Amino acid sequence: MPARRFTSQDKEHILTMLHSGVSKKTIARLLQIDRRDITIWDLRYQRYGVEGLEPRFKHTIPAATKRQIVEEYLNGGISMRQLCTEHNICLSTLKNWRKKYLEENNIQIHKLI
Numbered sequence: 001m002p003a004r005r006f007t008s009q010d011k012e013h014i015l016t017m018l019h020s021g022v023s024k025k026t027i028a029r030l031l032q033i034d035r036r037d038i039t040i041w042d043l044r045y046q047r048y049g050v051e052g053l054e055p056r057f058k059h060t061i062p063a064a065t066k067r068q069i070v071e072e073y074l075n076g077g078i079s080m081r082q083l084c085t086e087h088n089i090c091l092s093t094l095k096n097w098r099k100k101y102l103e104e105n106n107i108q109i110h111k112l113i
Helices: 008-019 024-031 035-053 063-074 080-087 091-104
Strands: none
Touching (some): 008 035, 024 035, 063 091
């Protein structure tokens, strides 16, 4: 089943429900969406306003910036989700960058744990 797409107006309505006291769990159950999506939308809304709810278009990020973001994650102290929100990138994108970084630097994942 493909992921359901929500418009920025849908997301704004969901956040209005959240801020009026309806729990994430209730909203997620009613709309059959993941609570983590609601959290991400709320973080983006808090940081960027309504523009943070708009669909993101692909853009080129320099390799040095990608490396810096991955190193920030690997150094600890910030979660992948927080970095994604801060840099306005998708979680899967950051996971791909991390994997490539580890492969290029011949770092075994079990060494990080």
